[in-house]
Amino acid sequence: MDVTRRVPEHVAIIMDGNGRWAKMRGYPRTMGHRKGVEAVREAVRVAGDLGISYLTLFAFSSENWTRPETEVNDLMGLLKAFIRRDLAELHRENVRIRIIGARDNMPGDVLPLLLEAEETTKDNSGLTLVIAFNYGSRDEIARAARKLAARVAAGELSVEAITPVAFARELDTFGIPDPDLIIRTSGEERLSNFLLWQAAYAELLFIPDFWPDFSRETFMAALESFARRERRFGGVDPVAAAVSR
Incomplete structure (x- = not known):
């Protein structure tokens, strides 16, 4: 199947x-x-090659802080090394980086790097790489x-004005389309x-593959699976509806 005929706009991956x-x-474990x-680098390359507009990677959850300190420190080190080593190349490849997640309790030496990555690439027009960190x-x-409650309390917003659209504007992902495909590795x-x-x-x-084994072939197989699916968004398949009449 030629997956390029139906490439999702936004793919999100739980790297497990x-x-x-x-x-x-x-x-x-390190x-x-x-x-x-x-595997992250390979996924970014494939997404860029295929014209996927947004790739979101679940890099570090807000619950991951409970892991052993040595493992957390290693993960922080890897994140910092990735940004320092790969930022220039991602910028050359026209990749825009966006960070989602809480920022108030990040390590002091991590947040500046993330902000630098966003600022450096903010005007790029290629793949948007969304990194979910402390998310x-x-x-x-x-x-x-x-945020919405505070605006209501201040008299800036009525309760009736809190719609799904208004709520979505306050999320970290404002301006990013909802994911078309979410992939989780490791069989969970x-x-x-x-x-x-x-x-x-x-x-x-x-998919059963562990994240370190996630390859171009794995990604392509996932996109083939997506291309075979019929998305109705709560509606009815027109063909099925016609047959049932």
Whole structure:
């Protein structure tokens, strides 16, 4: 199947299984995370090659801070190394970087790098790479609700004006279209507090591959699966409706 005929505008990926990939091979978990960075680079290349407009990667959840300190420190180190090493190349490739997630409790040496990546690439017009860092969808929704509640309390907004569109404007993803396809690796079949509002009509695909094994071929197979699906967004298939009359 020629997937380029029906490429999703926005693909989001829950990159899961780094630790299990390492454990199966007798490596420390940190090795799985390092191998996972290579998979990130490959996913970005494929998305850019195919003309996908938005690629969102769940890099670090707001719950991941509960992991062992050594693992968290390694993940922070990998993130910083990725930005320092890859930012120039991503900029040359016309990639725009967007960061979503809470920013008030980020490590002091991480936030400036993320802000620099956004600022450096803000005018690029190619693939938008959305990095979900310190992100949790329930937290995002709660923060949006607090913003709207404050505006109501201040008399700036009526309760009746709080519509789904108005609510979406307060989310971290404002200006980013909802994902068409959400992929989760490692065989787990749940969203794990990722893009819960935005996933309302997303196609979900759960694949057994651990994230470090995510390759161009894996990505292409996922896009082929998406291309075969029929999306009705709550409506009725016109052909099926005609047959049922």
